[in-house]
Amino acid sequence: MSKAWKLMRVMVKMQLSMANKSSMEKFGYIMIGLMMIPFGLLILFFIQGIIGNMYAALEPIGNEGVILGLLFVMMTFIFCFTSIGTVLSSFYFAEDVESFISLPFQPYQILFGKSAVPFLSLYGLNTILLLPSLVFYGIHSGSGVLYYLLGFIVWALTPIIPFVLTAIVLMFIMRFANISKNKDRTKVLVGLLGFVFAIGINVLVRLDSGTGNAAEMLTQQNALLELVTKFFPTAYFSSIALTDIGSWTGLFYFLLFVALSLGAILLFLTVGQRFYFKGVLGLSGGKRSEFDEEKVQKHVKQQSILMSLWKKEIRIIFRTPTFFTQIVVQSLFFPVFLIIIMMLDPNGPLTGWGTQLNVIEGKKVILGMFGLTVVALGINPASFSSVSRDGKSWFNHLYLPIPASKVILSKLLVSFFMNFLSILLLSLAALIVLKVPFIIWFLWFVISLITGWIASIAGLIIDLYTPKLNWTDEREVFKGRFIGIVPLALEAAVFGVVILILWNSGLEGIWTVSSVLILVLLIITAITQYFLNRMVQQKYYKIL
Amino acid sequence: MIEINRISKSFAGKHAVKDLDLSVPDGKIFGFLGPNGAGKSTTIKMMTGILPIDEGSIIMNGIDVAKEPMKAKHQFGYVPDRSDIFLRLKGIEYLNFIADVFEVPKDIRKEKIEYLTKSFGIYEALNDHIQTYSHGMRQKIVVSGVLLHDPDVWILDEPLTGLDPKSSYTLKEMMRDHARRGKIVFFSTHVLEVVEQLCDEVAIINNGHVQFKGNMAEMRQQFKDDDNLEQLFLELTQNE
Numbered sequence: 092m093s094k095a096w097k098l099m100r101v102m103v104k105m106q107l108s109m110a111n112k113s114s115m116e117k118f119g120y121i122m123i124g125l126m127m128i129p130f131g132l133l134i135l136f137f138i139q140g141i142i143g144n145m146y147a148a149l150e151p152i153g154n155e156g157v158i159l160g161l162l163f164v165m166m167t168f169i170f171c172f173t174s175i176g177t178v179l180s181s182f183y184f185a186e187d188v189e190s191f192i193s194l195p196f197q198p199y200q201i202l203f204g205k206s207a208v209p210f211l212s213l214y215g216l217n218t219i220l221l222l223p224s225l226v227f228y229g230i231h232s233g234s235g236v237l238y239y240l241l242g243f244i245v246w247a248l249t250p251i252i253p254f255v256l257t258a259i260v261l262m263f264i265m266r267f268a269n270i271s272k273n274k275d276r277t278k279v280l281v282g283l284l285g286f287v288f289a290i291g292i293n294v295l296v297r298l299d300s301g302t303g304n305a306a307e308m309l310t311q312q313n314a315l316l317e318l319v320t321k322f323f324p325t326a327y328f329s330s331i332a333l334t335d336i337g338s339w340t341g342l343f344y345f346l347l348f349v350a351l352s353l354g355a356i357l358l359f360l361t362v363g364q365r366f367y368f369k370g371v372l373g374l375s376g377g378k379r380s381e382f383d384e385e386k387v388q389k390h391v392k393q394q395s396i397l398m399s400l401w402k403k404e405i406r407i408i409f410r411t412p413t414f415f416t417q418i419v420v421q422s423l424f425f426p427v428f429l430i431i432i433m434m435l436d437p438n439g440p441l442t443g444w445g446t447q448l449n450v451i452e453g454k455k456v457i458l459g460m461f462g463l464t465v466v467a468l469g470i471n472p473a474s475f476s477s478v479s480r481d482g483k484s485w486f487n488h489l490y491l492p493i494p495a496s497k498v499i500l501s502k503l504l505v506s507f508f509m510n511f512l513s514i515l516l517l518s519l520a521a522l523i524v525l526k527v528p529f530i531i532w533f534l535w536f537v538i539s540l541i542t543g544w545i546a547s548i549a550g551l552i553i554d555l556y557t558p559k560l561n562w563t564d565e566r567e568v569f570k571g572r573f574i575g576i577v578p579l580a581l582e583a584a585v586f587g588v589v590i591l592i593l594w595n596s597g598l599e600g601i602w603t604v605s606s607v608l609i610l611v612l613l614i615i616t617a618i619t620q621y622f623l624n625r626m627v628q629q630k631y632y633k634i635l
Numbered sequence: 636m637i638e639i640n641r642i643s644k645s646f647a648g649k650h651a652v653k654d655l656d657l658s659v660p661d662g663k664i665f666g667f668l669g670p671n672g673a674g675k676s677t678t679i680k681m682m683t684g685i686l687p688i689d690e691g692s693i694i695m696n697g698i699d700v701a702k703e704p705m706k707a708k709h710q711f712g713y714v715p716d717r718s719d720i721f722l723r724l725k726g727i728e729y730l731n732f733i734a735d736v737f738e739v740p741k742d743i744r745k746e747k748i749e750y751l752t753k754s755f756g757i758y759e760a761l762n763d764h765i766q767t768y769s770h771g772m773r774q775k776i777v778v779s780g781v782l783l784h785d786p787d788v789w790i791l792d793e794p795l796t797g798l799d800p801k802s803s804y805t806l807k808e809m810m811r812d813h814a815r816r817g818k819i820v821f822f823s824t825h826v827l828e829v830v831e832q833l834c835d836e837v838a839i840i841n842n843g844h845v846q847f848k849g850n851m852a853e854m855r856q857q858f859k860d861d862d863n864l865e866q867l868f869l870e871l872t873q874n875e
Contacts, residue, residue: 382759390727391734391745399735403724410723410764484720490683491736492708632687 177209265370453601469579474550510543642691712781737784
């Protein structure tokens with residue numbers, strides 16, 4: 092086991108090390124840290140409010156235990172959901188696995204080391220969400236020292252079972268994924284699991300909740316809790332352990348929970364010993380296809396350089412699992428999610444909602460929808476990874492006779508294309524399901540396209556200014572780079588002012604306001620384009 | 636003809652290349668030798684436009700690389716020392732991309748792709764992702780890409796590393812043939828046997844300076860005591 096600990100320490104050091112990070116990145120981490128303080132306080136305030144209110148409502152009818160039950164169920168879901176991503180990237184997508192395989196380690200030892208970083212991130216969430224919740228519950232219920240002691244142990248053990256379950260399921264899936272023919276594609280599909288999970292939960296909740304509102308459900312010892320504790324009985328055990336303190340039942344459930352958590356670790360290592368290597372060996376390779384001359388010949392065709400560059404970028408994004416999940420899935424997650432929800436519930440409150448827009452003043456509708464668009468399109472991972480995606484291959488652009496402007500334009504078109512896809516999906520949903528009036532829809536669509544273009548330029552400028560080319564694993568392009576927020580902040584500031592001015596201006600009527608807005612957006616486009624061109628001239632050949 | 640006129644390049648105040656002067660006449664295979672960190676790759680990167688030149692100029696077939704970069708880049712084909720590029724593209728997609736960049740007409744590219752990849756024995760792998768290729772196969776696909784547009788000047792950074800004997804032979808024959816047609820092959824290496832077999836002229840570079848330039852006979856003449864190239868190389872690149 093000491094080998095496993097050593098391995099874990101090395102792996103944690105490698106993944107979390109600040110060495111080799113530029114001062115810009117370190118500054119970014121500090122900024123994120125500082126920004127988290129008010130955010131954290133806000134969460135605490137929020138949690139305290141919810142628990143306080145629920146306690147006041149549930150305590151008179153003796154149902155306050157539901158609060159803890161709900162809390163543990165929620166945490167279980169959150170832990171499962173976040174583990175999907177972290178487990179996949181740490182166990183399977185990180186290419187450093189292969190360098191450990193050649194060393195004399197048992198699979199379970201590697202797995203133990205590899206679990207450290209995903210586990211640390213779970214404990215981060217655990218500390219932000221569960222710890223204060225348990226403390227607040229303790230304060231409201233006036234619990235004694237024993238509650239806090241048991242609560243602490245329960246807190247420390249809660250992430251284990253969700254993590255182990257997720258990891259085992261993924262190990263089984265990857266074991267079969269590995270024998271598939273196209274490994275990259277399989278990795279992408281497995282990466283989509285999180286998405287399926289989120290929609291699945293939503294469907295379950297919807298199927299179950301009917302039309303009742305949340306408060307009503309809670310007072311009736313709602314079905315949601317039962318439904319979920321059916322799948323995750325440990326949530327039930329830990330809440331009983333903390334509410335029935337001092338009784339034999341409480342003690343029994345507490346010990347059962349502890350035993351199950353420890354058993355889960357053993358199960359995890361045992362399953363890992365048997366299945367981990369089968370999923371991981373040869374994962375970075377790939378099988379050759381049968382040679383088909385016709386297919387080869389089909390690819391031979393002449394096209395413009397711009398088209399060729401664009402296709403190359405799109406192919407790389409769609410074929411690289413990390414890029415696919417970070418760029419395509421993230422851009423389309425929200426619109427697709429929204430559409431599925433609406434489709435599942437054709438007579439729900441959202442259907443036909445757009446017809447009510449006629450009642451509201453046209454100006455406010457357009458400005459409101461514009462504001463939403465800015466937020467939805469603001470973080471476009473395709474744009475702020477435009478240059479960084481190339482990594483050490485960036486130099487290829489430099490010796491090939493392609494003008495810088497063309498390479499940059501192709502990258503701009505790629506990130507705009509990703510924005511365009513989400514605009515298209517959202518607009519179809521708005522038009523068909525929400526039944527937004529055509530004129531409003533049309534104006535919003537045009538405004539969104541221009542906004543999308545500006546957002547793409549903004550992200551590209553930022554990435555060109557501080558590209559991250561020296562990565563060994565694609566995830567580094569996105570991980571710990573706070574620059575994704577910079578374009579959003581810039582856009583929010585600039586467009587916020589525009590919205591404010593137009594909102595308070597004397598301008599009335601949807602056409603007038605939209606025309607002015609479009610004009611302003613075009614001016615902003617011209618300005619950002621100018622900055623981009625200057626940046627290209629100054630930086631393009633000096634990045635390396 | 637390649638003329639390199641007193642070029643310098645420094646990184647963080649430290650000279651990687653200092654006042655380097657070289658000229659490579661047409662019709663020659665030119666070997667660029669030197670130990671690790673001597674400045675070979677930096678020089679090649681300046682020749683190909685990957686690194687800006689601090690001082691001096693590089694003229695390729697009469698075109699100044701810094702002043703008319705696009706025109707200059709059409710003159711040469713470059714094989715970089717790393718072959719892990721464009722991994723997510725299929726071999727054929729990569730070649731078609733390069734052909735698009737150099738605007739090679741469809742019928743010519745079709746014919747060339749077939750000829751080159753068949754000579755290197757990778758034709759049947761064209762439909763696979765480059766990621767699935769071995770190091771040698773990756774090297775071959777990059778070399779095929781470079782030769783697609785038939786550039787006047789070939790600039791090859793360690794081209795033979797990782798090639799199997801047959802492909803190595805094929806590439807060497809292609810280099811000889813290219814020089815025979817009055818064109819230039821400029822390549823860097825630390826494999827001395829290759830230099831002895833192949834080169835018409837050599838330059839040995841160390842610490843950013845040219846230590847020797849001339850043909851093989853001249854080199855031997857200058858260092859009469861040395862009976863083999865290895866000793867000569869060691870002597871020239873010895874750091875005092």
